[in-house]
Amino acid sequence: MGGGRGGASMSFEVDVTARRGDAVVGATFQAGEGSTVLFGPSGAGKTSLLMMIAGLLRPDTGRVRVSGQVLFDAARRINVRPEDRRAGVVFQEPRLFPHLSVRRNLLYGAASAEGLEEIATRLDIAHLLDRWPRTLSGGEARRVAIGRALLRDPDFLLLDEPLASLDRARREEAMLMIERVRDETRLPMLIVTHDPEEAERLGRQIIRM
Protein backbone atom coordinates (compact mmCIF):
# COMPACT_ATOMS: atom_id res chain seq x y z
CA MET A 1 0.00 0.00 0.00
CA GLY A 2 1.78 3.12 -1.15
CA GLY A 3 0.50 6.66 -1.16
CA GLY A 4 -0.45 8.88 1.69
CA ARG A 5 1.73 11.36 3.37
CA GLY A 6 5.45 10.77 3.13
CA GLY A 7 4.94 7.29 1.72
CA ALA A 8 3.24 6.09 4.91
CA SER A 9 0.55 3.50 4.31
CA MET A 10 -3.06 4.47 4.68
CA SER A 11 -4.81 3.26 7.80
CA PHE A 12 -8.42 4.19 7.10
CA GLU A 13 -9.78 4.55 3.60
CA VAL A 14 -13.47 5.26 3.85
CA ASP A 15 -16.01 6.26 1.25
CA VAL A 16 -19.53 5.36 2.32
CA THR A 17 -23.09 6.54 2.45
CA ALA A 18 -26.03 5.12 4.32
CA ARG A 19 -29.62 6.17 4.61
CA ARG A 20 -30.66 6.82 8.20
CA GLY A 21 -34.32 7.69 8.26
CA ASP A 22 -34.75 10.78 6.09
CA ALA A 23 -31.10 11.73 6.09
CA VAL A 24 -28.16 10.28 4.27
CA VAL A 25 -24.99 10.05 6.28
CA GLY A 26 -21.61 9.29 4.91
CA ALA A 27 -18.12 10.52 4.42
CA THR A 28 -15.10 10.18 2.23
CA PHE A 29 -11.68 10.35 3.76
CA GLN A 30 -8.29 8.76 3.94
CA ALA A 31 -6.20 8.70 7.04
CA GLY A 32 -2.53 8.02 7.53
CA GLU A 33 -0.85 6.33 10.43
CA GLY A 34 -1.50 7.12 14.07
CA SER A 35 -4.65 8.67 15.37
CA THR A 36 -7.27 10.37 13.30
CA VAL A 37 -10.08 12.45 14.72
CA LEU A 38 -13.54 12.62 13.22
CA PHE A 39 -14.68 16.04 14.28
CA GLY A 40 -18.06 17.65 13.87
CA PRO A 41 -21.24 18.74 15.63
CA SER A 42 -23.65 16.22 17.10
CA GLY A 43 -25.95 14.80 14.49
CA ALA A 44 -23.36 14.94 11.72
CA GLY A 45 -23.32 11.16 11.57
CA LYS A 46 -19.95 10.58 13.19
CA THR A 47 -21.16 7.68 15.28
CA SER A 48 -22.97 6.13 12.32
CA LEU A 49 -19.76 6.33 10.35
CA LEU A 50 -17.87 4.60 13.13
CA MET A 51 -20.53 1.87 13.26
CA MET A 52 -20.13 1.35 9.52
CA ILE A 53 -16.40 0.84 9.95
CA ALA A 54 -17.04 -1.54 12.86
CA GLY A 55 -19.48 -3.51 10.71
CA LEU A 56 -22.50 -2.82 12.90
CA LEU A 57 -24.21 -0.64 10.33
CA ARG A 58 -24.31 -1.61 6.69
CA PRO A 59 -23.56 1.23 4.28
CA ASP A 60 -25.70 1.46 1.15
CA THR A 61 -22.80 2.37 -1.10
CA GLY A 62 -19.05 2.67 -1.10
CA ARG A 63 -16.15 0.89 0.48
CA VAL A 64 -14.21 0.64 3.71
CA ARG A 65 -10.58 -0.35 3.85
CA VAL A 66 -8.42 -0.48 6.96
CA SER A 67 -4.67 -0.98 6.67
CA GLY A 68 -5.18 -2.19 3.14
CA GLN A 69 -7.81 -4.80 4.12
CA VAL A 70 -11.17 -4.52 2.43
CA LEU A 71 -13.88 -4.68 5.08
CA PHE A 72 -16.75 -3.47 2.96
CA ASP A 73 -17.24 -2.97 -0.74
CA ALA A 74 -20.76 -2.50 -2.03
CA ALA A 75 -19.77 -3.02 -5.66
CA ARG A 76 -17.93 -6.25 -4.93
CA ARG A 77 -20.52 -7.40 -2.40
CA ILE A 78 -17.97 -7.68 0.35
CA ASN A 79 -19.18 -7.13 3.89
CA VAL A 80 -16.91 -8.64 6.51
CA ARG A 81 -18.90 -9.58 9.62
CA PRO A 82 -18.24 -7.44 12.71
CA GLU A 83 -16.75 -10.38 14.63
CA ASP A 84 -14.19 -10.88 11.85
CA ARG A 85 -13.07 -7.26 11.50
CA ARG A 86 -10.69 -7.24 14.45
CA ALA A 87 -11.80 -3.80 15.48
CA GLY A 88 -11.32 -2.61 19.03
CA VAL A 89 -14.46 -0.58 19.55
CA VAL A 90 -15.00 1.69 22.54
CA PHE A 91 -18.57 2.89 22.42
CA GLN A 92 -19.90 6.12 23.81
CA GLU A 93 -21.40 4.20 26.72
CA PRO A 94 -19.11 1.56 28.22
CA ARG A 95 -21.50 -1.28 27.29
CA LEU A 96 -20.02 -3.60 29.88
CA PHE A 97 -21.83 -6.91 30.22
CA PRO A 98 -23.76 -6.55 33.48
CA HIS A 99 -23.83 -10.28 34.25
CA LEU A 100 -20.07 -10.74 33.98
CA SER A 101 -17.38 -9.62 36.40
CA VAL A 102 -14.90 -6.98 35.30
CA ARG A 103 -12.36 -9.74 34.71
CA ARG A 104 -14.70 -11.72 32.47
CA ASN A 105 -15.69 -8.55 30.66
CA LEU A 106 -12.06 -7.82 29.95
CA LEU A 107 -11.39 -11.36 28.74
CA TYR A 108 -14.55 -11.67 26.65
CA GLY A 109 -12.79 -11.04 23.37
CA ALA A 110 -9.32 -12.18 24.42
CA ALA A 111 -7.69 -15.30 23.03
CA SER A 112 -5.97 -15.88 26.38
CA ALA A 113 -5.59 -14.23 29.77
CA GLU A 114 -1.98 -13.45 29.01
CA GLY A 115 -2.14 -9.71 28.50
CA LEU A 116 -4.70 -9.14 31.24
CA GLU A 117 -2.37 -8.13 34.01
CA GLU A 118 -0.33 -5.77 31.92
CA ILE A 119 -3.28 -3.97 30.42
CA ALA A 120 -5.15 -3.84 33.73
CA THR A 121 -2.15 -2.25 35.37
CA ARG A 122 -1.64 0.16 32.52
CA LEU A 123 -5.26 1.30 32.70
CA ASP A 124 -5.29 1.36 36.49
CA ILE A 125 -8.12 -1.16 36.78
CA ALA A 126 -6.17 -4.07 38.30
CA HIS A 127 -7.93 -3.56 41.63
CA LEU A 128 -11.36 -3.78 39.98
CA LEU A 129 -11.09 -7.22 38.41
CA ASP A 130 -13.45 -9.00 40.77
CA ARG A 131 -16.03 -6.23 40.89
CA TRP A 132 -19.32 -6.12 39.02
CA PRO A 133 -19.80 -3.48 36.33
CA ARG A 134 -22.71 -1.84 38.16
CA THR A 135 -20.41 -0.96 41.06
CA LEU A 136 -17.94 0.99 38.89
CA SER A 137 -17.80 4.74 38.51
CA GLY A 138 -18.17 6.25 35.04
CA GLY A 139 -14.43 6.68 34.60
CA GLU A 140 -13.65 3.17 35.82
CA ALA A 141 -16.23 1.63 33.49
CA ARG A 142 -14.76 3.53 30.57
CA ARG A 143 -11.27 2.30 31.35
CA VAL A 144 -12.58 -1.26 31.56
CA ALA A 145 -14.26 -0.79 28.18
CA ILE A 146 -10.98 0.41 26.70
CA GLY A 147 -9.14 -2.51 28.27
CA ARG A 148 -11.70 -4.95 26.89
CA ALA A 149 -11.23 -3.55 23.39
CA LEU A 150 -7.42 -3.75 23.69
CA LEU A 151 -7.43 -7.32 25.02
CA ARG A 152 -9.34 -8.40 21.96
CA ASP A 153 -5.99 -7.87 20.23
CA PRO A 154 -7.46 -5.55 17.59
CA ASP A 155 -5.93 -4.44 14.31
CA PHE A 156 -7.35 -0.96 14.79
CA LEU A 157 -9.23 1.08 17.36
CA LEU A 158 -12.50 2.97 17.07
CA LEU A 159 -13.30 5.34 19.93
CA ASP A 160 -16.65 7.08 20.09
CA GLU A 161 -16.56 10.24 22.22
CA PRO A 162 -14.19 8.64 24.71
CA LEU A 163 -14.12 11.72 26.93
CA ALA A 164 -17.78 12.65 26.93
CA SER A 165 -19.53 12.91 30.29
CA LEU A 166 -16.28 13.02 32.23
CA ASP A 167 -15.49 15.95 34.50
CA ARG A 168 -12.51 18.20 33.90
CA ALA A 169 -9.99 16.28 36.02
CA ARG A 170 -11.08 12.94 34.66
CA ARG A 171 -10.93 14.22 31.09
CA GLU A 172 -7.30 15.14 31.44
CA GLU A 173 -6.60 11.73 32.92
CA ALA A 174 -8.47 9.95 30.14
CA MET A 175 -6.81 12.07 27.47
CA LEU A 176 -3.39 11.10 28.79
CA MET A 177 -4.44 7.48 28.80
CA ILE A 178 -5.61 7.59 25.20
CA GLU A 179 -2.36 9.25 24.19
CA ARG A 180 -0.50 6.51 25.98
CA VAL A 181 -2.53 3.78 24.29
CA ARG A 182 -1.94 5.49 20.96
CA ASP A 183 1.82 5.75 21.49
CA GLU A 184 2.28 2.31 22.98
CA THR A 185 0.09 0.20 20.72
CA ARG A 186 0.75 2.17 17.53
CA LEU A 187 -2.57 0.88 16.24
CA PRO A 188 -4.49 2.92 13.70
CA MET A 189 -7.01 4.83 15.74
CA LEU A 190 -10.16 6.68 14.80
CA ILE A 191 -11.58 8.95 17.47
CA VAL A 192 -14.98 10.62 17.25
CA THR A 193 -15.42 13.89 19.09
CA HIS A 194 -17.34 17.14 18.96
CA ASP A 195 -14.87 18.94 21.20
CA PRO A 196 -12.33 21.10 19.30
CA GLU A 197 -9.76 20.99 22.09
CA GLU A 198 -9.93 17.21 22.21
CA ALA A 199 -9.71 16.98 18.44
CA GLU A 200 -6.68 19.26 18.36
CA ARG A 201 -4.86 17.31 20.96
CA LEU A 202 -5.66 13.71 20.07
CA GLY A 203 -5.65 13.76 16.29
CA ARG A 204 -2.64 13.70 14.13
CA GLN A 205 -5.12 14.24 11.39
CA ILE A 206 -8.54 15.82 11.72
CA ILE A 207 -11.45 14.97 9.47
CA ARG A 208 -14.25 17.53 9.65
CA MET A 209 -17.79 16.34 9.15
Add this chain to the structure above:
Amino acid sequence: MTDELETIVRLSLLIGGVATAGTLPVAFALAWLLARGRFPGKLLLDGLVHLPLVVPPVVTGWLLLIAFAPAGPLGMLLERWFGVSILFRWTGAAVAAAMMALPLMVRAIRLSIEGVDQRLEQAARTLGAGPWRTFATITLPLALPGVLAAAMLGFARSLGEFGATITFVSNVPGETQTLPLAIYAALQRPGGEATVWKLAGISIAISLIALIASELLGRRQGRRLHVL
Protein backbone atom coordinates in the same frame (compact mmCIF):
# COMPACT_ATOMS: atom_id res chain seq x y z
CA MET B 1 -59.07 -41.15 50.09
CA THR B 2 -55.49 -40.10 50.75
CA ASP B 3 -54.40 -42.36 47.93
CA GLU B 4 -56.90 -40.71 45.67
CA LEU B 5 -55.70 -37.29 46.75
CA GLU B 6 -52.12 -38.22 46.15
CA THR B 7 -52.93 -39.51 42.66
CA ILE B 8 -54.70 -36.27 41.82
CA VAL B 9 -51.85 -34.09 43.02
CA ARG B 10 -49.19 -36.23 41.37
CA LEU B 11 -51.11 -36.27 38.10
CA SER B 12 -51.56 -32.50 38.23
CA LEU B 13 -47.86 -31.90 38.81
CA LEU B 14 -46.94 -34.36 36.06
CA ILE B 15 -49.29 -32.80 33.53
CA GLY B 16 -48.27 -29.26 34.52
CA GLY B 17 -44.58 -30.14 34.42
CA VAL B 18 -44.71 -31.91 31.06
CA ALA B 19 -46.85 -29.16 29.56
CA THR B 20 -44.44 -26.47 30.76
CA ALA B 21 -41.27 -28.28 29.72
CA GLY B 22 -42.71 -29.09 26.32
CA THR B 23 -44.00 -25.58 25.72
CA LEU B 24 -40.85 -23.77 26.83
CA PRO B 25 -38.74 -24.28 23.66
CA VAL B 26 -41.73 -23.55 21.42
CA ALA B 27 -42.62 -20.45 23.42
CA PHE B 28 -39.01 -19.28 23.31
CA ALA B 29 -38.78 -19.68 19.54
CA LEU B 30 -42.06 -17.83 19.03
CA ALA B 31 -41.07 -15.10 21.48
CA TRP B 32 -37.76 -14.67 19.67
CA LEU B 33 -39.53 -14.38 16.32
CA LEU B 34 -41.97 -11.84 17.68
CA ALA B 35 -39.32 -9.83 19.53
CA ARG B 36 -36.60 -9.80 16.92
CA GLY B 37 -38.08 -11.03 13.65
CA ARG B 38 -39.12 -8.82 10.80
CA PHE B 39 -41.35 -10.71 8.44
CA PRO B 40 -44.72 -10.35 6.77
CA GLY B 41 -47.54 -11.83 8.81
CA LYS B 42 -45.92 -11.08 12.14
CA LEU B 43 -49.10 -9.46 13.40
CA LEU B 44 -51.08 -12.52 12.35
CA LEU B 45 -48.66 -14.85 14.17
CA ASP B 46 -48.89 -12.64 17.23
CA GLY B 47 -52.67 -12.88 17.07
CA LEU B 48 -52.70 -16.66 16.60
CA VAL B 49 -50.34 -17.20 19.52
CA HIS B 50 -52.58 -15.14 21.77
CA LEU B 51 -55.81 -16.74 20.60
CA PRO B 52 -56.05 -19.31 23.43
CA LEU B 53 -55.93 -16.41 25.85
CA VAL B 54 -59.12 -14.84 24.53
CA VAL B 55 -61.09 -17.69 22.97
CA PRO B 56 -63.30 -19.59 25.44
CA PRO B 57 -61.23 -22.56 26.67
CA VAL B 58 -64.07 -24.87 25.72
CA VAL B 59 -63.58 -23.85 22.11
CA THR B 60 -59.84 -24.55 22.32
CA GLY B 61 -60.63 -27.96 23.82
CA TRP B 62 -63.17 -28.68 21.12
CA LEU B 63 -60.70 -27.75 18.37
CA LEU B 64 -58.10 -30.02 19.96
CA LEU B 65 -60.70 -32.78 20.07
CA ILE B 66 -61.36 -32.39 16.37
CA ALA B 67 -57.65 -32.26 15.53
CA PHE B 68 -56.66 -35.26 17.63
CA ALA B 69 -59.72 -37.44 17.05
CA PRO B 70 -58.89 -40.75 15.32
CA ALA B 71 -60.11 -39.29 12.04
CA GLY B 72 -58.66 -35.82 12.75
CA PRO B 73 -55.53 -34.60 10.93
CA LEU B 74 -53.18 -34.78 13.95
CA GLY B 75 -54.84 -37.82 15.51
CA MET B 76 -54.40 -39.73 12.26
CA LEU B 77 -50.70 -38.85 12.05
CA LEU B 78 -50.05 -39.85 15.66
CA GLU B 79 -51.88 -43.12 15.11
CA ARG B 80 -50.02 -43.89 11.89
CA TRP B 81 -46.52 -42.87 13.03
CA PHE B 82 -46.50 -43.87 16.67
CA GLY B 83 -49.62 -45.95 17.05
CA VAL B 84 -50.81 -43.80 19.90
CA SER B 85 -53.76 -41.61 20.67
CA ILE B 86 -53.74 -38.86 23.26
CA LEU B 87 -57.51 -38.74 23.51
CA PHE B 88 -58.68 -39.25 27.10
CA ARG B 89 -55.05 -39.75 28.16
CA TRP B 90 -52.93 -37.69 30.51
CA THR B 91 -50.77 -36.76 27.53
CA GLY B 92 -53.82 -35.12 25.99
CA ALA B 93 -54.38 -33.19 29.19
CA ALA B 94 -50.77 -31.99 28.96
CA VAL B 95 -51.37 -30.86 25.37
CA ALA B 96 -54.46 -28.91 26.44
CA ALA B 97 -52.57 -27.31 29.32
CA ALA B 98 -49.64 -26.48 27.04
CA MET B 99 -51.95 -24.84 24.54
CA MET B 100 -53.44 -22.62 27.23
CA ALA B 101 -50.08 -21.78 28.80
CA LEU B 102 -48.40 -20.90 25.52
CA PRO B 103 -49.61 -17.30 25.11
CA LEU B 104 -48.70 -16.38 28.68
CA MET B 105 -45.25 -17.87 28.31
CA VAL B 106 -44.62 -16.23 24.93
CA ARG B 107 -45.61 -12.85 26.35
CA ALA B 108 -43.31 -13.13 29.34
CA ILE B 109 -40.34 -14.44 27.34
CA ARG B 110 -40.85 -11.84 24.65
CA LEU B 111 -40.69 -9.08 27.25
CA SER B 112 -37.48 -10.49 28.67
CA ILE B 113 -35.87 -10.76 25.22
CA GLU B 114 -36.94 -7.22 24.39
CA GLY B 115 -35.43 -6.16 27.70
CA VAL B 116 -31.96 -7.25 26.60
CA ASP B 117 -30.02 -4.22 25.43
CA GLN B 118 -29.02 -4.93 21.84
CA ARG B 119 -26.11 -2.57 22.21
CA LEU B 120 -24.51 -5.19 24.45
CA GLU B 121 -24.92 -7.73 21.66
CA GLN B 122 -23.23 -5.31 19.28
CA ALA B 123 -20.35 -4.94 21.71
CA ALA B 124 -20.00 -8.72 21.86
CA ARG B 125 -19.90 -8.91 18.07
CA THR B 126 -17.08 -6.38 17.87
CA LEU B 127 -15.23 -8.48 20.46
CA GLY B 128 -15.19 -11.39 18.06
CA ALA B 129 -18.31 -13.31 19.11
CA GLY B 130 -20.43 -14.65 16.27
CA PRO B 131 -24.23 -14.65 16.47
CA TRP B 132 -24.40 -17.95 18.35
CA ARG B 133 -21.80 -17.11 20.94
CA THR B 134 -23.45 -13.74 21.41
CA PHE B 135 -26.79 -15.45 21.94
CA ALA B 136 -25.41 -18.04 24.35
CA THR B 137 -23.21 -15.74 26.43
CA ILE B 138 -25.07 -12.42 26.34
CA THR B 139 -28.69 -12.61 25.22
CA LEU B 140 -29.73 -15.85 26.89
CA PRO B 141 -28.15 -15.23 30.31
CA LEU B 142 -29.62 -11.74 30.42
CA ALA B 143 -33.06 -13.01 29.44
CA LEU B 144 -32.90 -16.11 31.62
CA PRO B 145 -34.63 -14.80 34.76
CA GLY B 146 -37.56 -13.77 32.56
CA VAL B 147 -37.58 -17.13 30.84
CA LEU B 148 -37.67 -18.96 34.17
CA ALA B 149 -40.40 -16.64 35.38
CA ALA B 150 -42.33 -17.48 32.23
CA ALA B 151 -41.92 -21.19 32.95
CA MET B 152 -43.27 -20.80 36.47
CA LEU B 153 -46.16 -18.77 35.15
CA GLY B 154 -46.88 -21.41 32.51
CA PHE B 155 -46.75 -24.10 35.16
CA ALA B 156 -49.21 -22.24 37.38
CA ARG B 157 -51.52 -21.73 34.43
CA SER B 158 -51.30 -25.43 33.50
CA LEU B 159 -52.28 -26.46 37.01
CA GLY B 160 -55.43 -24.37 36.79
CA GLU B 161 -56.42 -25.52 33.32
CA PHE B 162 -60.02 -26.72 33.25
CA GLY B 163 -62.18 -25.86 30.25
CA ALA B 164 -60.02 -27.08 27.41
CA THR B 165 -58.99 -30.17 29.35
CA ILE B 166 -62.45 -31.39 30.27
CA THR B 167 -63.66 -30.78 26.72
CA PHE B 168 -60.71 -32.48 25.10
CA VAL B 169 -59.82 -35.41 27.35
CA SER B 170 -62.80 -35.55 29.71
CA ASN B 171 -62.61 -36.13 33.46
CA VAL B 172 -61.09 -39.59 33.93
CA PRO B 173 -59.94 -40.31 37.50
CA GLY B 174 -56.35 -41.42 37.58
CA GLU B 175 -55.76 -40.41 33.98
CA THR B 176 -56.93 -36.88 33.19
CA GLN B 177 -58.44 -35.82 36.49
CA THR B 178 -56.25 -32.95 37.64
CA LEU B 179 -56.96 -30.75 40.65
CA PRO B 180 -59.56 -28.46 39.06
CA LEU B 181 -61.34 -31.39 37.46
CA ALA B 182 -61.34 -33.31 40.71
CA ILE B 183 -62.79 -30.29 42.49
CA TYR B 184 -65.49 -30.06 39.87
CA ALA B 185 -66.28 -33.74 40.27
CA ALA B 186 -66.38 -33.45 44.06
CA LEU B 187 -68.73 -30.49 43.81
CA GLN B 188 -71.16 -32.62 41.82
CA ARG B 189 -71.10 -35.31 44.50
CA PRO B 190 -73.40 -34.98 47.54
CA GLY B 191 -71.22 -34.61 50.63
CA GLY B 192 -68.11 -33.82 48.66
CA GLU B 193 -67.45 -30.51 50.41
CA ALA B 194 -64.67 -31.85 52.60
CA THR B 195 -62.80 -33.07 49.54
CA VAL B 196 -63.38 -29.74 47.79
CA TRP B 197 -61.87 -27.88 50.72
CA LYS B 198 -58.78 -30.06 50.71
CA LEU B 199 -58.29 -29.93 46.94
CA ALA B 200 -58.91 -26.20 46.80
CA GLY B 201 -56.40 -25.63 49.57
CA ILE B 202 -53.76 -27.65 47.75
CA SER B 203 -54.45 -25.84 44.45
CA ILE B 204 -54.13 -22.46 46.04
CA ALA B 205 -50.91 -23.41 47.80
CA ILE B 206 -49.22 -24.82 44.68
CA SER B 207 -50.35 -21.95 42.45
CA LEU B 208 -49.28 -19.35 44.96
CA ILE B 209 -45.82 -20.87 45.29
CA ALA B 210 -45.42 -20.96 41.51
CA LEU B 211 -46.64 -17.38 41.12
CA ILE B 212 -44.40 -16.02 43.85
CA ALA B 213 -41.43 -17.85 42.35
CA SER B 214 -42.28 -16.37 38.97
CA GLU B 215 -42.61 -12.89 40.45
CA LEU B 216 -39.31 -13.14 42.30
CA LEU B 217 -37.49 -14.31 39.20
CA GLY B 218 -39.05 -11.56 37.13
CA ARG B 219 -38.12 -8.97 39.72
CA ARG B 220 -34.53 -10.18 39.73
CA GLN B 221 -34.35 -9.22 36.11
CA GLY B 222 -35.72 -5.81 36.93
CA ARG B 223 -38.40 -6.23 34.31
CA ARG B 224 -42.09 -5.73 34.75
CA LEU B 225 -43.47 -9.20 34.26
CA HIS B 226 -45.98 -8.72 37.02
CA VAL B 227 -49.04 -10.84 36.94
CA LEU B 228 -50.09 -10.22 40.52
